[in-house]
Amino acid sequence: PPHHDIYSIEDLAQLIHDLKNVQPEARISVKLVSEVGVGTVAAGVSKSKADHLTISGYEGGTGASPLTSLTHAGSPWEIGLAETQQTLLLNDLRSRIAVQVDGGLRTGRDVAIGALLGADEFGFATAPLIAAGCIMMRKCHLNTCPVGVATQDPVLRKRFTGTPEHVINYFFFVAEELRQIMAEMGFRTVEEMVGRVDKLDMRRVRRHWKAHGVDLKRILHEVPLKEGQLPRHTEAQDHGLGAAMDVELIEACKPAIESGQAVQISRSIRNVNRTVGAMLSGRIAEAYGHDGLPQDTIRIDLTGVAGQSFGAWLAHGVTMSLTGDANDYVGKGLSGGRIVVKPPQDVSRDPTDNIIVGNTVLYGGIAGEAYFAGVAGERFAVRNSGAVAVVEGTGDHALEYMTGGVVCVLGKTGRNVAAGMSGGIAYVYDPDGKFTQLVNHAQVDILDVKPGDGEGAEKSWGTPQQRAVSVENPGMGDPLYHDAERLKVLVERHHLHTGSARAKALLDDWANQLKNFRKVMPRDYAKALKALEDERESAAMEAAE
Structure with a gap:
């Protein structure tokens, strides 16, 4: 279903800012479908200051998805990843965001190709599930999984025979295959491989008529790098949290957070002060969980015009009273x-x-x-x-x-x-x-x-x-x-x-x-x-x- 607070890239940037405020240590990730034009959207996501980006190919998908969606929506992850990598490099945005790829990854060879095309991270789901015992009955949403993987039915859950060792074993094989490929290519670490599209080439299939018109030059295009530019994630996004009003509010509310003392604060506010109250609520939640503080422990009286997301995720025990208006x-x-x-x-x-x-x-x-x-x-x-x-x-x-x-x-x-x-x-x-x-x-x-x-x-x-x-x-x-x-x-x-x-x-x-x-x-x-x-x-x- 659509997210009813996002209608533009600016709205997405605001949501990322809100989430980062409430939990500054979290990595904020945006998932995009591999399709034509995904590179442009990825550039917008990077400018919106997301920490992490996932390019998802059409071959993956939950068993609860309609079969028509799985077979007729999206495109291969290789196409979306290549476009994303090239667009981010051309706009000098690649270094500040981590790129993950998923959607049907199965082998060490898939990981190697993903890294060379520009992925920092790799997502596996279906293959580990199969290793754990999934037989792909596509009943994940019906509570009738016959092997007990995706069900709450106690009778069916008894049929589950998977063990952690099965999944560990699978990933050992993936890692071993990847190590062999890396050794052949002369790479010591995965980090060295990221974005080295020059190490990829096409293998001609001469016997099949369908292969005659295939041209992978655009996927394998190598963007010229500026001096000092690297084709991978190397730096953190600047979310500007140090300038947030909540930094001052948290300091003023320390007696309440640390010992439960009642605190009353009065401040003026401007529309540049966004997401006021979220960072404070995050610290209260860390200390007291969802129960928060006793009612009216913290009262914050503000005067002026509040920016977007005023009082987002406001925790129990905090009253924010604004005389003015809000966005x-x-x-x-x-x-x-x-x-x-x-x-x-x-x-x-x-x-x-x-x-x-x-x-x-x-x-x-x-x-x-x-x-x-x-x-x-x-x-x-x-x-x-x-x-x-x-x-x-x-x-x-x-x-x-x-x-x-x-x-x-x-x-x-x-x-x-x-x-x-x-x-x-x-x-x-x-x-x-x-x-x-x-x-x-x-x-x-x-x-x-x-x-x-x-x-x-x-x-x-x-x-x-x-x-x-x-x-x-x-x-x-x-x-x-x-x-x-x-x-x-x-x-x-x-x-x-x-x-x-x-x-x-x-x-x-x-x-x-x-x-x-x-x-x-x-x-x-x-x-x-x-x-x-x-x-x-x-x-x-x-x-x-």
């Missing part, structure tokens, strides 16, 4: 923290008519809270999997591919709301009754929000709370019931954190305004919740007996 990707991968964005108090504009955060907000959020006293751009809460959010309006495609969490929209939305939404719930303020026309109804139902807990609420496993209980429990209660109570809690939280005039007006007239809200509920999600409820009830009855 795209706010709260990307939100992981338990709280994000607040609100306009300055002296601004007279109506927040419900003005954009305060950009596109693709809360992309892939898994936990935490977000409150925006203004309108969000397009694709709000796309692939949200667990975050709780309140916003005062959205652009097109809100709630797209959402799988969990709770979203409340206190204003107008764009079109195509809830396209592909399979989980989570949402509430939308709809005083003019036009919201239903803007919804993609393929997977969701639109329900009225009524007073009370709802029919069958005595089966509920929990009621909404004013505060999140933990990183795993945002305090929203059983999503099948308590709609009116949950909605009021959301609006109250929003007013508490942002001072929203819209939230205050709704709360002051709550008894009359409640009927103007609509609930967005995915149909299959509701069925799954009902099934879980029945299981809980059955288990309780068995325990009582």
